[in-house]
Amino acid sequence: MTLQPRKALLLTLSAAAVATGLGVGPASAGAATPQGRPPTLDWGHCADAPADSSRECATLRVPLDYGKPDGRQVDLAVTRIRSDRPEARRGALLVIAGGPGGSGVAEVAGRGKKLMEATQGMYDIVSLDPRGVGGSTKASxxxxxxxxxxxxxxxxxxxxxxxxxxxxxxxxxxxxxxxxGGELLRSISSTNEVRDIERFRQALGEEKLSAVGRSYGTYVGAVYAQKYPERTDRWVLDSNGDPDPSRVxxxxxxxxxxxxxxxxxxxxxxxxxxxxxxxxxxxxxxxxxxxxxxxxxxxxxxxxxxxxxxxxxxxxxxxxxxxxxxxxxxxxxxxxxxxxxxxxxxxxxxxxxxxxxxxxxxxxxxxxxxxxxxxxxxVxxxxxxxxxxxxxxxxxxxxxxxxxxxxxxxxxxxxxxxPADKPTRITSDGPSNVLMIQNLRDPATPYSGALKMREAFGDRARLVSVDSGGHGAYLKWGNACGDRAVSTFLTTGERPGRDVFCKAEG
Structure with missing residues (x-):
């Protein structure tokens, strides 16, 4: 919406556990200067991770209000697992947590290694805690x-x-x-999470990002792809909702x-x-x-x-x-x-x-x-x-x-x-680099809603439909057909020429 029950209970667009009290690296990323210099990240060992863990943490500072970039800043906890095959590395794979309110740091801690294996070490696995939750500046x-x-x-x-x-x-x-709630609560929105992700991309020094978004994270991912299409590489959306901007x-x-x-x-x-x-x-x-x-x-x-x-x-x-x-x-x-x-x-x-x-x-x-x-x-x-x-x-x-x-x-x-920003209308404008995957019987983001997302993207997307029940599809239930389609896309860039149906397995 790795699924933790309470995270899906209000809107159920997630599956990530929320991290509380997660430690970060020893220093924070500085805000961009008025001249536009991108922020930097000072990576260090994650305080919550075992001593032999390869996962790193840092803090990224972002504007509370992007209309006032030099005003008050808030801290975002960010994390990464660096590619274990640097010679094969092709970029960073962003994990977009569900929720709203899921912890990307906890997502990477929980399934980052599994993603690393499925993508053959071709990416650094990265994510962040959205403003308000986890190790980021907290809302109340x-x-x-x-x-x-x-x-x-x-x-x-x-x-x-x-x-x-x-x-x-x-x-x-x-x-x-x-x-x-104050100014922080008023700043918490899907549009600002997308802006924060773009800030994170700049801090990572990546020209483009690949991504795997799940549940509510598919909407955040779709909005990012709509607003920053030139910054998207291989884009996977797992368990999708109807993006109708009048309702969301x-x-x-x-x-x-x-x-x-x-x-x-x-x-x-x-x-x-x-x-x-x-x-x-x-x-x-x-x-x-x-x-x-x-x-x-x-x-x-x-x-x-x-x-x-x-x-x-x-x-x-x-x-x-x-x-x-x-x-x-x-x-x-x-x-x-x-x-x-x-x-x-x-x-x-x-x-x-x-x-x-x-x-x-x-x-x-x-x-x-x-x-x-x-x-x-x-909305x-x-x-x-x-x-x-x-x-x-x-x-x-x-x-x-x-x-x-x-x-x-x-x-x-x-x-x-x-709302400070109008909801984003998802359209077919942009590169054809989106792969959606969806269970036929999803209790939280039903298949009928996913078809609306597929329709909105037009030829930008392909849909892998899995004859399965439950929330979350990729690397979740062991459906080899669905997992293979996504992993192949992430590792080779090869996307199905048309929508795919995967039969039930097991």
Whole structure:
């Protein structure tokens, strides 16, 4: 949106873990001079890395406001793993983290070596922490623990679709961000992340960048390719959203209803398989896949009326069960934990629910602030509360698995500041050097949205469609066809002459 659950929970356009307290090199990059001299980077050993690690870290200084380049600066944590085959090196491969609010530093720490192997050492693997998160200058809204509860931060309606509590909470969060976020929070946007990436390119001394963006990172990558086409080399976008400039994040959130419907049958087949009851593990939920969906919906409705408690006292509500479902749909490996939770919640009695959740109770204030900041600073959201109520009512009928949440009222409805930049329209203008890869059944960035990105790029792009479920495709599920198409493009520049379909494997 390497996937860490909480990072995909607000908008789910990521999969990166957020780094906290990551150390950087011993010195910072200087700001560009008024004469335009590019910034430099003083690389050093990463404080969080083992002594024998080849990963390096530095700090890049960028303008808080690019309209005032000599004004206040903010620090960005940056990282690299240098090519292990310098004689074969052809440039730098930028990892663009998802989120919004994902840590590129953590992405490289987690999968940089895997990318190095897949690209045969032809690139330095590089990335940055976007402003506001990880090792970069941190943002904050000063939100309470209750407002950072995931089932509150996301606009899950009350039983029956009532949005009264959502409205009150959204206004409270918007007010807190306006009061506590300051200039830094107002500067957090996709457009400024693109500007920061261009600043990073200059500091690296690279004429062009290659890139792998995932989830929300595909939008950042698409905007960079639109604004700086001459600076792009081999551009990979993995798990794409609809780039409609009139909606962007608002549209991505709404599309999650479709994503859940696309993906749920995979879980239903798994949960009805007799193999679930083998090996002493009782996880089978129903005799047939067709029975799993009504079973889940009935349990969620029951928990709406009669929440259960976990051992620590927090409640398992219907919405909290739905939130756990959404997270489980990201990865087949989470299906077992979701089945355990469903079975535990289905047992009669007042005893605490013993099964663990797939989601944290709350997320850190920094993560919440950055996610909200990008959502609300990128595009205008409707102000009419009646329109939200109508959309929720309709969406609940069409997509009961998500109960109207994806079209619910967000703090952006009460945001104090208008977007500083207009959303970028992605077009076919520019070099034909974009390769998209997409699972057919992605719960976060559904295939239908990816087709909109493909359409916007025109002949600039080719699309590799993978007959798989889950979020994230490249080097994720072991589909050799999809992985081969991307790795070949990155290592040879050879891109398919037309869109490609990869059959399910394994």
């Amino acid at each position: 809204c000063g939100l309470s623990d209750d407002d950072r509860d995931l089932t509150h931060l996301r606009p899950w309606p009350g039983p029956g679709g009532d949005i009264t509590e959502n409205v009150a909470r959204a206004k409270r969060i918007a007010d807190a961000c306006a009061r506590n 994040e608002r549209g991505w959130s709404a599309n999650m209803s479709v994503g859940a419907d696309d993906r749920f049958p995979d879980f239903a087949r798994w949960a009805a398989d007799p193999a679930r009851d083998s090996g002493g593990k009782k996880q089978r939920l129903a005799r047939t896949p067709e029975e799993v969906r009504p079973l889940f919906l009935a349990l969620a409705a029951k928990l709406d009326r009669e929440p259960r408690k976990f051992a620590d006292g927090h409640l398992l509500t219907g919405d909290r069960l739905r939130q756990n479902l959404q997270q489980a749909l990201y990865d087949d490996k989470s299906f077992g934990a979701l089945a355990d939770l469903i079975l535990a919640a289905s047992r009669d009695g007042a005893a605490p629910v013993e099964a663990p959740e797939l989601i944290p109770v709350t997320i850190p204030d920094t993560e919440a602030a950055v996610m909200i900041g990008v959502l609300c600073n990128d 205008r959201w409707p102000k009419s509360l009646a329109s939200y109520a109508r959309e929720v009512a309709v969406d609940r009928v069409r997509h009961p698995l998500t109960a109207g949440m994806p079209v619910g009222v967000m703090p952006c409805a009460f945001w104090k500041d208008a």
